[in-house]
Amino acid sequence: MTLTDWMTNYAARDWQQSSGGTVRYALVGLGWWTTDVALPAIAASEFCETTVLVSSSAEKAGRVAEEHDVDYGITYDEYHEGVAADAYDAVYIATPNAFHLDYAETAAKLGKGVLCEKPMEATVERAEQMVDVCDEADVPLMVAYRMQTDPAVRRARELVEDGFLGDPVQVYGNNSQPLLETIPNHDQWRLDPDLTGYGTSVMDLGIYSINTTRFLLRRDFVTVESRMSSHHEAFDSVPDERSSFLAVLEGDVQMVCTASQRAHADTQLKITGTEGQLELRPAFHGECTLLASKGDVSVELSHESFEAVEEMTEEFDYFADRLLSDVPVYPDGAHGLADMRIVEAIHRAADSESTVTLD
Amino acid sequence: MTLTDWMTNYAARDWQQSSGGTVRYALVGLGWWTTDVALPAIAASEFCETTVLVSSSAEKAGRVAEEHDVDYGITYDEYHEGVAADAYDAVYIATPNAFHLDYAETAAKLGKGVLCEKPMEATVERAEQMVDVCDEADVPLMVAYRMQTDPAVRRARELVEDGFLGDPVQVYGNNSQPLLETIPNHDQWRLDPDLTGYGTSVMDLGIYSINTTRFLLRRDFVTVESRMSSHHEAFDSVPDERSSFLAVLEGDVQMVCTASQRAHADTQLKITGTEGQLELRPAFHGECTLLASKGDVSVELSHESFEAVEEMTEEFDYFADRLLSDVPVYPDGAHGLADMRIVEAIHRAADSESTVTLD
Numbered sequence: 001m002t003l004t005d006w007m008t009n010y011a012a013r014d015w016q017q018s019s020g021g022t023v024r025y026a027l028v029g030l031g032w033w034t035t036d037v038a039l040p041a042i043a044a045s046e047f048c049e050t051t052v053l054v055s056s057s058a059e060k061a062g063r064v065a066e067e068h069d070v071d072y073g074i075t076y077d078e079y080h081e082g083v084a085a086d087a088y089d090a091v092y093i094a095t096p097n098a099f100h101l102d103y104a105e106t107a108a109k110l111g112k113g114v115l116c117e118k119p120m121e122a123t124v125e126r127a128e129q130m131v132d133v134c135d136e137a138d139v140p141l142m143v144a145y146r147m148q149t150d151p152a153v154r155r156a157r158e159l160v161e162d163g164f165l166g167d168p169v170q171v172y173g174n175n176s177q178p179l180l181e182t183i184p185n186h187d188q189w190r191l192d193p194d195l196t197g198y199g200t201s202v203m204d205l206g207i208y209s210i211n212t213t214r215f216l217l218r219r220d221f222v223t224v225e226s227r228m229s230s231h232h233e234a235f236d237s238v239p240d241e242r243s244s245f246l247a248v249l250e251g252d253v254q255m256v257c258t259a260s261q262r263a264h265a266d267t268q269l270k271i272t273g274t275e276g277q278l279e280l281r282p283a284f285h286g287e288c289t290l291l292a293s294k295g296d297v298s299v300e301l302s303h304e305s306f307e308a309v310e311e312m313t314e315e316f317d318y319f320a321d322r323l324l325s326d327v328p329v330y331p332d333g334a335h336g337l338a339d340m341r342i343v344e345a346i347h348r349a350a351d352s353e354s355t356v357t358l359d
Numbered sequence: 360m361t362l363t364d365w366m367t368n369y370a371a372r373d374w375q376q377s378s379g380g381t382v383r384y385a386l387v388g389l390g391w392w393t394t395d396v397a398l399p400a401i402a403a404s405e406f407c408e409t410t411v412l413v414s415s416s417a418e419k420a421g422r423v424a425e426e427h428d429v430d431y432g433i434t435y436d437e438y439h440e441g442v443a444a445d446a447y448d449a450v451y452i453a454t455p456n457a458f459h460l461d462y463a464e465t466a467a468k469l470g471k472g473v474l475c476e477k478p479m480e481a482t483v484e485r486a487e488q489m490v491d492v493c494d495e496a497d498v499p500l501m502v503a504y505r506m507q508t509d510p511a512v513r514r515a516r517e518l519v520e521d522g523f524l525g526d527p528v529q530v531y532g533n534n535s536q537p538l539l540e541t542i543p544n545h546d547q548w549r550l551d552p553d554l555t556g557y558g559t560s561v562m563d564l565g566i567y568s569i570n571t572t573r574f575l576l577r578r579d580f581v582t583v584e585s586r587m588s589s590h591h592e593a594f595d596s597v598p599d600e601r602s603s604f605l606a607v608l609e610g611d612v613q614m615v616c617t618a619s620q621r622a623h624a625d626t627q628l629k630i631t632g633t634e635g636q637l638e639l640r641p642a643f644h645g646e647c648t649l650l651a652s653k654g655d656v657s658v659e660l661s662h663e664s665f666e667a668v669e670e671m672t673e674e675f676d677y678f679a680d681r682l683l684s685d686v687p688v689y690p691d692g693a694h695g696l697a698d699m700r701i702v703e704a705i706h707r708a709a710d711s712e713s714t715v716t717l718d
Contacts, residue, residue: 170601178633245605246615254602263528270533272617274621
């Protein structure tokens with residue numbers, strides 16, 4: 001393949017299996033992410049339609065449904081009772097972490113596919129229950145790792161598979177943001193251990209570096225050391241306002257990673273190999289740019305070079321495609337569970353100030 | 360101060376104390392670094408002159424002295440005997456690590472100032488001896504951390520002191536290079552534990568991230584966890600073809616750092632604070648560019664913006680300035696010794712797979 005070929009001929013949806021059809025989604029949890037990102041992403045999709053909105057408040061569910069021309073706006077209780085169950089094929093769960101399992105259980109009972117936001121749940125145990133529940137009901141479960149359908153990430157993965165890096169040597173990931181500036185409420189759920197789970201910076205931010213690295217390198221974590229601390233009073237109930245870990249992945253690949261919920265916003269994921277380097281910067285949050293370097297030569301694929309493909313649209317269409325074609329999803333329950341175990345290990349390593357080995 | 364002021368009015372040599380004079384250097388060790396970098400840097404300097412070259416071979420010393428119009432070319436033995444001692448005021452030691460102490464001892468005996476390449480020596484114990492020997496002889500000792508006289512680094516330090524970062528949160532450093540491509544000899548001293556000391560990637564590369572971070576933040580290391588491994592047969596005798604560490608610095612600042620002697624060349628040092636970010640990229644090796652970011656605004660100071668100030672020239676002039684003005688050097692023996700203890704702790708942490716606390 002020539003460079004010209006490579007630069008001009010990208011199969012935007014190399015994952016696509018189905019030739020048509022529509023998957024009707026019920027969106028569970030109507031926070032800003034659902035209304036401002038998920039709803040427009042589905043509206044722009046090829047295989048998806050939003051038919052049901054689920055919220056704690058009947059008023060809010062009804063109002064948002066009307067605003068977005070969605071057929072049903074129902075409450076969580078109504079959802080659990082099976083109201084409007086014939087109107088959707090799959091659910092998208094975007095509630096606080098500790099509620100994911102409850103909504104997945106109901107979806108499984110109703111025979112609906114489950115697309116669940118990451119991290120899967122508040123704890124490993126509850127994530128395991130989610131996998132079991134979906135397995136027993138034989139409904140597809142996908143964890144919403146939207147980086148995996150980001151075209152820049154998929155191109156990076158192509159390059160890894162093609163041997164671009166030589167042997168991967170070291171990985172660096174960072175995901176930091178000023179959470180209290182974005183969401184000034186000090187009592188938000190991401191800072192409440194009953195709702196978020198183990199903590200906040202690893203669960204909410206570090207997981208991007210973890211999962212994208214696993215996806216790119218197809219290597220799992222072997223050991224982890226970690227440090228975390230909280231400083232601002234809003235973070236009194238969680239251990240990891242800031243967190244850093246050092247992991248060894250299969251094949252002796254070393255990974256260092258930082259995450260912070262109270263820092264200058266910055267995202268970077270960099271994989272250095274014996275023969276080249278692949279870097280995503282910005283790395284996450286919908287504006288991924290890929291820099292591929294070898295010797296003194298670098299190629300940059302900016303987000304714009306992919307005609308602004310919206311990664312959430314890609315994600316919803318990917319899951320719909322899997323349901324329509326009956327092909328297994330890649331980031332399934334077992335895949336998401338591995339991340340939950342890594343997150344838990346990172347917290348345990350910080351608590352114990354010692355190495356934790358992943359089984 | 361306005362941005363205009365800041366961008367246009369940089370005091371290039373804010374460290375300068377002396378108003379004139381010349382320090383005559385003997386350069387000990389005639390590897391490519393000395394001939395290709397140190398000699399031209401001194402030739403371009405304001406306060407320095409090379410008057411003596413010292414090598415293992417009389418033929419080489421004489422030949423290189425003649426080529427560069429240097430008064431004396433002498434052997435190591437002659438140097439130890441005090442030959443041409445009246446012709447120089449200070450020595451620059453650029454031999455393999457394990458020989459630094461011997462040359463420093465002779466310089467101290469002869470009452471000469473010592474500018475010693477980093478890392479100071481092969482082991483903490485020998486570095487301690489160097490400090491003692493120079494103290495007892497009352498000769499100035501400086502460790503050659505040329506990053507500390509790089510204008511981009513000094514501007515970054517100004518910004519840190521000015522509160523640009525808010526509270527520093529996390530630091531990332533990387534320094535990787537394909538050593539066997541640059542120097543194809545598999546038996547080179549950097550891979551020989553008798554000459555390099557504890558290892559190769561931390562001693563030779565990681566030390567840039569360590570020392571520059573200490574210089575920028577004025578914070579010392581508290582704990583360190585580390586991983587290292589060797590893979591290529593040329594690295595059979597050293598433990599750290601690749602190395603990574605996770606450190607906690609004073610004030611709970613977390614630092615992650617990678618270094619590799621067999622990887623794509625890349626240098627980056629990034630300090631993320633609660634309110635801003637300072638990044639050097641390229642970070643080391645004479646082409647330092649500073650990126651200062653706050654919110655959505657970034658200012659880039661490229662190496663070119665400093666009129667290509669040669670950091671080695673700055674370093675030689677800095678030490679000469681200290682000798683001429685009798686003002687203490689900042690990166691003195693105690694400062695370099697702290698790095699040696701950190702490097703040793705990183706190796707011990709990797710060996711023991713446990714946390715090492717710096718005293």
